[in-house]
Every structure is written in C-alpha cells, then in structure tokens.
Amino acid sequence: MDPKDLEPVPPAGAEPAETGPPGAALRASEAKYRLLLETIQEGLWAIDRDSRTTFANERLARMLGYSVEEMRGRHLFSFMDAQGAAVGSDLLGRRRQGAREAHEFEFLRKDGSRACLLLDTAPILDEAGCYQGAIASVMDLTEVRKTEDSLRTSEKKYARIYDLSPEAIDLTHLESGVLVECNQSFIRMFGYTREELLGRTTLPGGLSLWVNREDRDQFLARLKAQGEVLGFESSFRRKDGSVFTGMLSSSLLEIGGDRFSQCICRDMTERIQAEAQRRQLDEQLNRTQALEALGVLVGGVAHNLNNVLAVIMGTASLHGQDAAGPAALEDFQIISDACRVGRAVIKSLLLFAQPSQPGQTSFELHAALGEVRTLLESTAAHRVEILERFAAGPVWVQGDAGSFSHAVMNLCLNALEAMPGGGTLSLATALAEPDWVEVSVTDTGPGMAPEVLGRALQPFYTTKEVGKGAGLGLSMAYGVAKAHGGALRLASEPGRGTTATLRLPRLAPPGRDPAPPPAPALEAMHVFLVDDDEDVRYLMSRMLRKAGVPRVRTFAGGAELAEGLRTLDPPDLVILDQNMPGMDGVQVMALIRERHPHMPILISSGQPDIEDWECFRRPGVGVISKPFNLEEIRARLARFPAAPGGGA
Secondary structure (H helix, E strand, O other): HHHHHHOOOOOOOOOOOOOOOOHHHHHHHHHHHHHHHHHOEEEEEEEOOOEEEEEEOOHHHHHOOOOOHHHHEEEEHHHOOHHHHHHHHHHHHHOOOOOOOEEEEEEEEOOOOOEEEEEEEEEEEEEOEEEEEEEEEEEOOHHHHHHHHHHHHHHHHHHHHHHHHOOOEEEEEEOOOOOEEEEEHHHHHHHHOHHHOOOOOOOOOOOOOOOHHHHHHHHHHHHHHHHOEEEEEEEOOOOOOOEEEEEEEEEEEEEEEEEEEEEEEEEEEHHHHHHHHHHHHHHHHHHHHHHHHHHHHHHHHHHHHHHHHHHHHHHHHHHHOOOOHHHHHHHHHHHHHHHHHHHHHHHHHHHOOOOOOOOOEEEEEHHHHHHHHHHHHHOOOOOOOEEEOOOOOOOOOEEEEEHHHHHHHHHHHHHHOOOOOEEEEEEEEEEOOEEEEEEEEEOOOOOOOOHHHHHHHOOOOOOOOOOOOOOOHHHHHHHHHHHOEEEEEEEOOOOOOOOEEEEEEEEOOOOOOOOOOOOOOHOOOHEEEEEEHHHHHHHHHHHHHHHHOEEEEEEHHHHHHHHHHHHHOHHHEEEEEEEOOOOOHHHHHHHHHHHHOOOEEEEEOOOOOOOHHHHOOOOOEEEEEEEOOOOHHHHHHHOOOOOOOOOO
C-alpha cells in the first residue's frame, strides 16, 4: 500500500489548499505524510489481501533488522516461526471480517534473534466492504518483556529463597496484628497450616503465638518508635502448646498507606541447648582438671609425708634397739606401728590419686582390699560401720593392684557419700565360678531410682551438686573392670541401698620363687646411699651402720653420685631414692649401669606400685618401700645380690 492512499479526500466544494503547477499539491502532501510516517516513534506495517508487505517505515525496519526495501513484498508470516504464523493466521482471519485488535507477536529478526512486537491492526476495506489488506501500528515490547521476564525470574528465585529460608518470615499488619503472609519455615516452626495462619490475628483471641503479652507490647512499641528491632528474644508457643525461645528481628514497611511489620524469627532452642552443653562440658573439664591437680598435689604431699614417716619410724626402730626397759621398748613399738598404719594410708592415697595403668602381673585380691579398708577407716571418721565378708583363702587375679584398688576406692567413696548420716558399708568377695571372683561394695543408703541407675555408668553423669564430684567414679571403675577382662554390675532400689559388683577372672596361686643365693656378710658391705632429703640420708646411714654395714657414703643426687662413681672405689650396693628433683631414680639407675652394668641397686620409694615397674624387675635390682624400720632394711639387705634371671 502506498502512503498516498492514506491521504484524506477534501470535502466537496472545498477550495484547493494550495495553487501551483498541476500535481504539486499532491506531491507536497505525499512528502508531508511520508515524513510523518518515517519520523513517528512507532512502526507502521501495511499488507495487501495476500498478506504481503506493501509498506514498512524505517522504525519498523530497524525493529526487525531489515531495510525497508528488503521488507517490501515479503509475506507477513515469513518474519515468524511456524507456531507464530499459525497464531497470526487465525487472528488475520478475524481482521478480514472487520475486527480491530491489538495483539503481541514474536517475530524473527534478520540476525535470528527474536523480537516481541505489539501490533494494533485495522483492516483496509473497499467501497463494497471487501477486505483489501490491513495496516498496523507496531510497538517494540522486546526490552519490556525481557525486563518483565527478569523480574518474574527474580521473583521466583527470591520466593524460593523466602520459602527455603530456615528462619520463619512473616508479614503482619501492624495495627490489627493480622498475619498477611508467611513462609514454610514459619508454618513448620509454629505447627499451624497456612489456612490457619493467614488472615488471623496473633493477639489473644486469634493465634496466641506470644507467650508473654508484655514482650509483644514492648516489641511493637520499639518497632513503631525506631522503625526496626534487631535481636529481640522472647518465648513463643506452638500449636501443640510447647514453648520455645525465639530471636526476632523486624522492620517497618508501608504498603498502600498501611503499616506492616516484616519479621524474621529464629528458633534458639538448639543454640541454647548447645550453650548449656558447652557450659556443662566446661564445668566437667574444670572438675577433671581439679582432680588432676589434686592428684599431683597428693603425690607431692605423700612423698614428703613418706620422708617424715621414714625419719620417725627409723628413729623409733634405732632407739628401740637400745630401749632401757620394757616400757620404753613398748613406746617405740607403738610409734613404729603408727608409722606402718600411716605408710598404708599414704600408699592407698597414692593409688587413689594417681592410679597406674593395668599391667600384666598377678596380685592377691584380699591384700589389695585390706589396703583399701585401711584408707577407709582413716577417712570415714567413724560415720559408718565397715564389714568384711571375704571368701576363704587367698584369691589371685591378673592385672594391676593399683588400678584395682583405685576402682574399689571409688565405689566405696560413692557408698560413703550415699550415707551422710551413717550406715553400713560391706566389702565382700565370692567365688561365683571356678574361674571367676566377684568383689562387691554394698551400702545402706537411699538407693537409686531406675532412671538414675540406667545412667550411672555414663562418664560425667552425676546427681551431686557442682563441686561435689565429676561423675567419673563409676565410669572409671567400669573401665578398670573391662581392662581386667571383667565387668561391673550395679543393683539398687529406692530405700534399699546399692550394691556394686566387680567380676574378675581368677588365677591359680603362683608357685614359690626359688631361694636367692646367700648374701655377703653385712660386715663386709660398702654402700652408696642417694637421697635428696638430708634428714633421711642421716637417719638411713645410722640405720645401715646399726644393721652392721661398716662403710656408708651418702649423696644428695645423681650428679654427686656420678662424680663419686668416677673418683671413688665402687660400692657393693647403691641404695637409691626414686623421687628426686633433677634426675629421678630411673635416670640415675641408667647412669650407674653405664659404668657398672652388674652393680646391685636397691630402690627406696613410697610409690605404691613401684615393685611392678618393669625397669625394677631386672636382675640386680630390688625395691624397699618407705618408710621402713631397722628390721625391714636388715632383712632386705640379707637378700642381696639378686638371683640371676630375676629381681631381688
């Protein structure tokens, strides 16, 4: 269609608008309208009855990437894909009937890209009303639709994030409290369905989400005054009635003249529980570290007490040899007996504070239990009566006497704490089967409820107040029983006391060791004595001379002894303290062995399990426990040197 066909016809009788050469007015009018069609911001597209392009302005050509000449004569549907052509054919059929419509089409540009164009199309009819073609104004909506698509994609993305957020998010009308929108986390957190939530008020009478009305009023007052509230902690109620602590942050929004609160709520239950567990673990760690520190303290105190008892016991035994009359001798004997009790108490205390790891040695069960009872009698302060019911004869087991005593002591201390007002503590052994023995500790305390009994063996579980215990006693006893190839069993009922039973495998009684060869006469001995305590050195040297050893030389430590071994005649025996500052007994023994591989060495120590140390179970090495009296040191010296292939 040519643009001159669009020129309006002047009304009848009207004077020509312009005068001039014939056709000049028509050409001027055509130029004017062509200029108008080329400069308008919309595209213009005219087609004939066969849908071929008769006119396209520059604006339209630029929309599709063609020139005007390239478009002229091309079929309308050649600018569309098959699907678009089918839709266009249907719409074009309606336009043939005189309908005017606006519709979006997707066209193919010359470079293959797609353009979304809005065509407002009107049919061209002849005087008889027959369809002759169509003309359309064209608007390019490509960028608009891209923007809308991007917005929809962004909306879907953020809507997905909104729903997938682990925090509960809601939009609530500020004045009425009506819940307008919420995400899935909000639904899960409070336990309601979406239908139950939306359109309902969170005030009492609607959904009672807030536990405390005062918190809600304070929150709303801050939100209205400040426009936002961050980190507001309060209690909230779920549909099932359960209560949890939530952290609420909110900002104020204005939508359509109304004010809304956009809130994010985080369930703090897990964090609160984690913090409580962390505090509990910190407390348990502090208690455990306190126990470890106590063990170190007890070890140091016990070593010093052993030296004190060694001086007292040695002095009493020396003077007892020269006592003037039976009364004086009895006095010194009482002192020695008291020192023996103190020695047993300190040994048991060391076993309790610093248990050793289970070794592969045998020990007699009733002797170990006797040491435990000695310590109990000194700590129970006569609050309880201690009973023994032991199986007949000695009972031997494989393991570590120190760890076993520590486990039994833990069981006894638990029993004592269960009877603050007094009661009876029973220690018993029973031969349940030929190869097994059971050691039981029974108290007459209040007993344990089933729920407490079920957790009693768990590490760090305790029903005591903070500072009263670390909750490790029973679990440590259980560990010792397992390490010895046995088990620990608890039996208790409320009001009927508690019985803890250690079940251990038995050993056959050990055979007799062969008698050592006769020792050299004490009168011929030359002894080096090494001890860091001056009083102990003085007293032990007197005791050795009293026992018959004529030559005793003392040293305060390993460095002095090394010099003596280098410059002096070698001795027949070295008596060596184990616990010394600088080099301890093990290190000094290694120094001696470098110069004199076969020199007899006697270790003097208050360590309870010293005889089970592998390094002291070698030929030429013996052990004597502090404190000791004159008779004990004389008897020990009489068994030196050690028998070949075994300890002294």
